[in-house]
Amino acid sequence: MSDIASGARRRYKTRIALAGGLYIVVLVAVLWLFNTSPPTGPVRYVLAVAPALPILGIFFVTAQYLMEEADEFRRMTMVQAMLWGLGLALSFSTVWGFLEAFAGAPLIHLYWVFPIYSFGAGVAQPLVGRRYR
Amino acid sequence: MKNRLKVLRAERDWSQADLALRLDVSRQSVNAIETGKYDPSLPLAFKIARLFGMPIEAIFEDG
Numbered sequence: 173m174s175d176i177a178s179g180a181r182r183r184y185k186t187r188i189a190l191a192g193g194l195y196i197v198v199l200v201a202v203l204w205l206f207n208t209s210p211p212t213g214p215v216r217y218v219l220a221v222a223p224a225l226p227i228l229g230i231f232f233v234t235a236q237y238l239m240e241e242a243d244e245f246r247r248m249t250m251v252q253a254m255l256w257g258l259g260l261a262l263s264f265s266t267v268w269g270f271l272e273a274f275a276g277a278p279l280i281h282l283y284w285v286f287p288i289y290s291f292g293a294g295v296a297q298p299l300v301g302r303r304y305r
Numbered sequence: 306m307k308n309r310l311k312v313l314r315a316e317r318d319w320s321q322a323d324l325a326l327r328l329d330v331s332r333q334s335v336n337a338i339e340t341g342k343y344d345p346s347l348p349l350a351f352k353i354a355r356l357f358g359m360p361i362e363a364i365f366e367d368g
Contacts, residue, residue, distance in 0.1 A: 178331070244346050245334035304337035 181246070184237035191233055195226035227286055245304075252300045257293030261285050307366040310339045313357050328352055 202223055205211065211219055234254075241247050265285055271277035314324050321339070325332040330349070337343035338353075345353065354361045
């Protein structure tokens, strides 16, 4: 793409891929460690948090993209897609929370909130773009 | 917002990509502005006006 404003997008994709790759590596390592010789004491907490850090990196990279993207239209469509993802994640979490509390629904780990958000934002992205075509 | 961008562009024989390049924005932005589905920010509107050498109100039409 010869688009003049695509530099920020390219950097964003690279950074997301790096954070995603790091996440998989850390997760696999932590899973292996907890399955073979579960750590104890403070180390346990540090290692338990480790897979979350690359995910926090994804949040940072996303914020970075929104600040670096020179194209205001792209910024707007991105934010709209993010709002759809946020709406989906918050709605699902709220409804499921009450199902857990009152209807005996199985407990879902909170780390699923981000994948739900990502799914919503990812699906919304092309649909938001289509609205302006 | 209604605008004369498509006409002005055609008069100069520019494609959407040509205009996008001159404005330093994406082609999708040009398309969304042209179809009236996206209103540019004030700085971008000024940039467009300056490029065509016209006042903003000669390009964009409110109401």
